Amino acid sequence: MPRSAAKRGANGTGSIRERTRKTKNGKQIKYWEGRVTVGFDPGTGKQKQRTVTGKTQKEVREKMQEMEVDLSRGTYQEPCKLTVGQWLDIWAETYTINCRERSKNIYKSDIQLHIKPAMGAISLETLNAHTIQTFYNDLVQGKIEKKPLSPKTVRGIHGVLRKALKQAVLNGYIRSNPADSCTLPRRIKPEIKPFTEEEVAAFLKEIEGHRFEDLFITAIFSGTREGEVMGLTWDCIDFQQNKILVRQQLQLHQEVGVDSYILEETKNGKKRKITVASKVMNALRHRKVVQTEAQLMAGADWDNKLNLVFTNELGQPLKKSTVYRAFKKAAAAIGRPDARFHDLRHTFATLSLHSGDDIKTVQENLGHATAAFTLDVYAHATDMMKQESADRMDALIQRISG
Secondary structure: OOOOHHHOOOOOOEEEEEEEEEOOOOOEEEEEEEEEEEEEOOOOOOEEEEEEEEOOHHHHHHHHHHHHHHHHHOOOOOOOOOEHHHHHHHHHHHOOOOOOHHHHHHHHHHHHHHHHHHHOOOEHHHOOHHHHHHHHHHHHHOOOOOOOOOHHHHHHHHHHHHHHHHHHHHOOOOOOOHHHHOOOOOOOOOOOOOOOHHHHHHHHHHOOOOOOHHHHHHHHOOOOOHHHHHOOEHHHEEOOOOEEEEOOEEEEEEEOOEEEEEEEOOOOOOOEEEEOOHHHHHHHHHHHHHHHHHHHHHHHHOOOOOOEOOEOOOOOEOOHHHHHHHHHHHHHHOOOOOOOOHHHHHHHHHHHHHOOOOHHHHHHHHOOOOHHHHHHHOHHHHHHHHHHHHHHHHHHHHHHHO
16 A cells, blocks of 8 residues: 655655675776655655766765756656667657658658767767767768768758757657757858850750750759659640649659659649740640650550659659769760759749849749748849849940930
């Protein structure tokens, strides 16, 4: 039968004693141990005690006093026995159910490839900001992995760890989030290098007759991201109105032993409708004819379950690596080996601005959240437009003044 409250010691009471333990080589080491009553089992009435240790009696007493203060304030937390690695696995499996599949894959990849190898064995409750900061610094400096990671990549890893630790705080496993006080490496803003008008002309000539010609034309003259253009489906093409509905992106879904492509929502989760040039619509019409012929050739092997515009000869999603290699080869042929596929999107934006499109239209076509963001990204283009405007004003003044 449970003991009455009058016969039980109060929370925070405890004792200190000197202890001895043997090391592996037989040497005896003395230390101090303190036990603090942190509560009572509601079923048996027995005391629940926690042990703290230290090299000196003073150190143990200070630890006990801290526990006693927490108990009196009602802020005491039971020690968490999970390691960082164990908690990260639990978090990734249990607390990311509302995340997009691509985000889940990124989280799991960062956990398995970067965080767990370095900090997985550390006790969750002892993980501190200094350990995390050292981890970030070592990643950037290349001390942990084969090569240094970019500030952008490290910031992404931080985002995963911070989210997982935030949930650990909410669960009561740790008091505060040690990742909150870390200093992140400064992200170097990549230089935007769109194609010039001359390079666009050379690129179009280079890809004439190429199997991905229609895809490249659609990308460069619609401003769609790589995943968005590869994720276009036929029901998103309005041939009557010359419009494209951008509502999804093609993403690789990786599971153990199995890789497949799926359609996910766009980067910002929003849809947008783009009115495109006739050259884009003509490319899409040509793609429709080519795909119909490919379907007839493939017969029963045709497999376009996603209704994609751009597929291989069997109707299956194109591999991004295949498209990227083809792009790099074409870009190198016109003297731009440094170009990235994303530069086609930048090219669309700068061409639009130079041709006189207002910033709001360009923002909506690109799917940016605000016009201010578009202005910030393409400041170089708007600066050129301002100079061109000033030159036109100079010419007008000269005409007026005779």
